[in-house]
Amino acid sequence: MSKPPDFMIIGAMKCATSTLHEQLAIQPGIFMTELKEPNFFSDDDQYAKGIEWYLSHFESAPVGALRGESSTHYTKLPTYPKTIERIKQHRPDVKLIYVMRHPIDRLVSQYIHEWTQRVISVDINRAIAKHPELIEYSRYSRQLEPYFEAFGRERVLPVFFERAIKFPQQELDRVCQFIGYAGQPVWDTQLSAQNVSVERMRKSNWRDFLVEAPLLSDLRKQFVPKNFRNWAKSLWTMKKKPELQPEQIERLKAIFDEDLTVLGSWLGLELSCDNFKAVAQASPPNWVNIASAKSSPKV
Structure with a gap:
């Protein structure tokens, strides 16, 4: 039986996790699954295939290579409630990478994605009420807290999307240091960005x-x-980027600012929707008070 992964990129959805996956995959001594999102620990139908099916995706990993996978379903609470207990059961010492971007930008990007997949068919302002997951997946502290409780903060690396876009090599270095990579990673600027969704065509x-x-x-x-x-x-292409109504933006800011206050307290940062991008680009985030990781504040 093949060895399990050393690390996982667990989200968040629409935060350039595909780009990070591809950049890691081209580094000598790092193996990333060809199936980018196995979603094994989250999706019941995938989990039912058994652990041997999951581990088969790592069979072609070179001897001694660090093994990783990327499944953004792993931070989609409450949609997939069994994810963390399953990871804990099969891989209790795995390292976890979590990428975050401005919560409203992430929400809009998810809306576009779901529109192309025909999951959502209504205007974005109506979709927010009809599809609460658009908000839930941007509540980063809520998604992270159960991981802290199960694995400890020291096993979760926070990455800001905005900083990774501005300083890709530095963030790749930080990710590789976290997973224990002994080589010198190089960010390949020729790889196309994997996070462009505005001009996607709807499924047909x-x-x-x-x-x-x-x-x-x-x-x-x-x-x-x-x-x-x-x-x-x-006829199948979204004509323009979805526009949130001003009152909707204010409502979302109130929701996300509450969550960002908690996230910021963990990072030792003052975080809000208004300053998120500037703060995210300023310096690489690290959890404060790592020694007391198991007593993370409640959301």
Whole structure:
């Protein structure tokens, strides 16, 4: 049986975890699963496949390589309530990486993603009431607290999305130091960003068949003008970035500022929606009072 992972990127959703996954995967001596989001410990249908199925994703790891995976479902409470107890059971000493971005920006990005997947079909302002997970997944302290209780703060590395975008090499160095990587990691600027979602197209099985079918390719090029193809494509594309109503923004700020106050107390930072990006870029975050990690403040 293959060895279990040494570390996991546990979220948050829409915080460039795919980019970090790919950057780690190209470092010699680090192995990342080809299936980027196994979601084994979160999704009941995946967990039912058994631990041997999960470990099979690490079979091709070179001897001595650090092994990792990335599953943002692992920080999607309350959607997946059994995640932490399952990780604790199978991998109690795993190291965990959690990436955070401005909570409203993350919410909007998730909304766009869910719109393309046809999970959400209503305007963003209506979606917030209809889909409470949009808010819940941006409540970072609520997502993290049970991990602290189960594993201790010393096993969770906080990463700010905004700082990783501004100082990618420094943050990659910090991640690699945390997971115990002995090499000198290099951030590859040629890898395309994995977090671009505004221009995504909505799912459509029959459209994808018509667009991707090899036998139809020549026919499309010969008989369908390009401007018409572009027009047809636009029918499934989000025309502009979703706009939150001013009163909705104020409501979200009140919700997230409460959560950020707790998060900031753990980091020794003054955090709010208004200053989040500036503070996030200023310095790499580390939990304060690591010695008392098991007595983390309640949310």
